[in-house]
Amino acid sequence: MTQSRLDPRDPFVVDTRPLGRQPGSMRTVNRIVNVPEAFATPMASIPEGAEIELDLRLEAVMEGVLVTGTVRGRMTAECSRCLDPLSEDLEASYQELFRYPSDSSEGTGDEDTDEDADDEDYYLEGDLLGLEPVVRDAVVLALPLSPLCGPDCPGLCPECGVKLAEAGPDHGHGERIDPRWEALRKIAEDPGER
Template sequence: MPEHRHASTRSTATGPWVIDTRDLGRRAGSSRAYKRSVPAEGLGLLGVIAVPPGGVVELDLLLESVVEGVLVTGTAATVVEGECSRCLEPLSAEVEVELTELYAYPDSATDETTEEGEVSRLHDDLVDLEPVVRDALVLALPQVPLCSPDCLGLCVDCGGRLADLGPDHGHETIDPRWAALQERFDGNRDNPEEN
């Protein structure tokens, strides 16, 4: 019966994010390098900054068999696009993150002593990289993307981009409490005889 219980929880995950580790074996110390381009459209902070349509994540990884499971180390890199939070200009940036993640073998000491979600796990000798890479990349993205750290933003009066408008740009503003007085004086300037 235990085999039947195990068989019912078998993973059938496939796709570009999934790596089969059977050829790695369970002998501690064996390793294998993987380089892969994975489609990742929309990965990021949607509506703010994300991988554009047709975008990919470049994975450069080393998978090592260790006593408790498979240790994945390496980098994930991609290009993201969005718009500047201050001036709304389109922007593009390269993002690269370092990855280090242990995928525990079923019934290993790590598997037995950790809660679900505390550590990644191997399912049918398959490593699903998507959650780990997605989390690492999203955490590396700026929550407030800027085209440059010193971006001046937009003019609050006319909405123009301050970097394009120049340092002399300005709007005369009158305190609404003085507006009636200002109108009276402007009216007197038009009719000097009334003074």
């Protein structure tokens, strides 16, 4: 048996020995863990060190251990229109099969023979499974690509950058015409001149 690279003291590592590799056995796990490094997109993240809650259901199946879970945490972001900071609760669900190590070395011939397909699978290391990449993927996919402070946020003035929500209805910069269109403006104002 190979030595596991996973540290059993890591909060993202789960010991599956209580399942006993008996198909049909099940157990639940609930943990509060700290994010080791930010789970982030360009405009939103669960910052490094933030607490997240993991609710897990582990089920032994013929091929390995099926993990069904939910992760809850507090995301921080900035509004994609006005750049105000915001913070909201985030919940993401995931389901992943962690295959028994023997499945990766013993092929039956009727399974996928493509090596790239095996790279996408997760495997138990001994009796341990590492959830960090699965949780990271679930959180990053659940983070908004364009977070908003409100659905009707008007954003920033493209001329001066002031927040339009605070600028008032009389905010304006006068009509600026691109000098390249000046000749057309003159024609439109005095159509008799040609």
